Amino acid sequence: MGLSILGSLTQVLPIEDESQVGHARRCVQRLAEQQGFDATDAGRAALLATELASNLLKHAGRGELHLRVLPNSGYSGLELIAIDRGAGFDLHHCLADGFSTGGTQGIGLGAIKRLADVFDVYADSRGAAVLARLYPRSSAACDLRWGASQHSLHHDPACGDAWYLAYDGQRISALVVDGLGHGELAERAAHAGTQAFAQAPFADPAQVLEAMHVNMQGTRGGAAAFAQYDNGALRFSGVGNIGAHLLAPGSSRGLASHPGIVGGQFRRVRPFDYADVHANLLVLYSDGLQSRWDLQQYPGLMHQHPALIAAVLHRDFCRGRDDVTVLVVALETLSG
Structure with missing residues (x-):
């Protein structure tokens, strides 16, 4: 697939x-x-x-x-x-x-x-x-367990956040980018980062970030974080204030990003590796969402469809003063 x-x-x-x-x-x-x-x-x-x-x-x-x-x-x-x-x-x-x-x-x-x-x-x-x-009844559809909730500030048609999700066999790669500020200039920065990421979402993280950095130069720049999942292991790379968590029943791990601005200036980024994360949930979110959420306060929610999780988190923790993106992906073996 x-x-x-x-x-x-x-x-x-x-x-x-x-x-x-x-x-x-x-x-x-x-x-x-x-x-x-x-x-x-x-x-x-x-x-x-x-x-x-x-x-x-x-x-x-x-x-x-x-x-x-x-x-x-x-x-x-x-x-x-x-x-x-x-x-x-x-x-x-x-x-x-x-x-x-x-x-x-x-x-x-x-x-x-x-x-x-x-x-x-x-x-x-x-x-x-x-x-x-x-899905169309003629499609023999296979539903993928991911969900996203993305909203621009004051319903502006331009959104300074962007996200991208790629599946390749048993591999999954997920990205969230937040252009500095909001509106058209922030949207231009976020889209520049997404376009570069989409060229090779499963490439070496240092190469991916460098490509995004080059493509976002001349824009406002922004924060970016992405995770690459393969065979039960996850590699995470981030620059700036994109929030990221790995969730399993009874546990939550925050994933650390490095300081800096993609398209502006940041030090060499070292990716972080996590083993045995099969069946975990990956949650990536821009700073339009408050960071104080805790799914333990929502009994049973982490076992629901990721699309529901993203919608509930947006409903209850949107700051209301910036664009907001929540991307939730189930890290699981895919059939077909």
């Missing part, structure tokens, strides 16, 4: 009244059609959007629907995440058809689970997040 995923902003649809349910349905159906979904699959996507958006109003009063295209080999999928700050709900009962906390028929979560190719949900007293991924 060889797959390269160039990062993109999360599309956010506010859901605060009934009229926005219809808008969400139309947006998702149009997005599905643009990705080559046939009429049946595009209709399935529209129905998922309707159920997710309606559930936000019924159970939380308001929330957001997050949309993302999922590139894959020869086809694309769609990701929908409904996220709110409501009181949560009893998952066991809500997944059963006929149970409702909102006085409705109670078919929402059950219908979503049946319609989606990948379904996951997390809820506690801070709110709920419901994930649905779907």
Whole structure:
């Protein structure tokens, strides 16, 4: 398997009244059609959007629907995440058809689970997040366990953060870049770094950083960190204030970056090697996210889909004064 995923902003649809349910349905159906979904699959996507958006109003009063295209080999999928700050709900009962906390028929979560190719949900007293991924039924899709939540400051169309994810057989390489500041000039710096990284994401870390450094010269420069995973071992390299953690049940390891600015000035960077990290979670994030998060405070969350983890971390720890990116990748053996 060889797959390269160039990062993109999360599309956010506010859901605060009934009229926005219809808008969400139309947006998702149009997005599905643009990705080559046939009429049946595009209709399935529209129905998922309707159920997710309606559930936000019924159970939380308001929330957001997050949309993302999922590139894959020869086809694309769609990701929908409904996220709110409501009181949560009893998952066991809500997944059963006929149970409702909102006085409705109670078919929402059950219908979503049946319609989606990948379904996951997390809820506690801070709110709920419901994930649905779907792929064209003709694609024989294999879902990859990664998730990203990326948002620009004040919904600016230009984002100073960028991310990139590459799969090559059993190898995984993940990058987050944060251009200095925000807006168009920061975006230019981040994209310059990403373009260089994409040329050889599995090359020697010193060579990768040097290529990024050269390509980011003449821009504002920025912070960058990347991790290369292969056969249970991980090699991490970072410059600047990109946060990075390896998570396993009951443990969290912070990954150290070196001081400096890529495209500006930094000392020679020594990569750090970590053995036996198979089945760990890798979390990379820009400084638009607070660093004080702890998944131990979210019982069971680290066992959920990485896309849910990224969305919940963004919801609860976004600083609100900078672009923000959270990239979560399951380090696991890939089939096919």
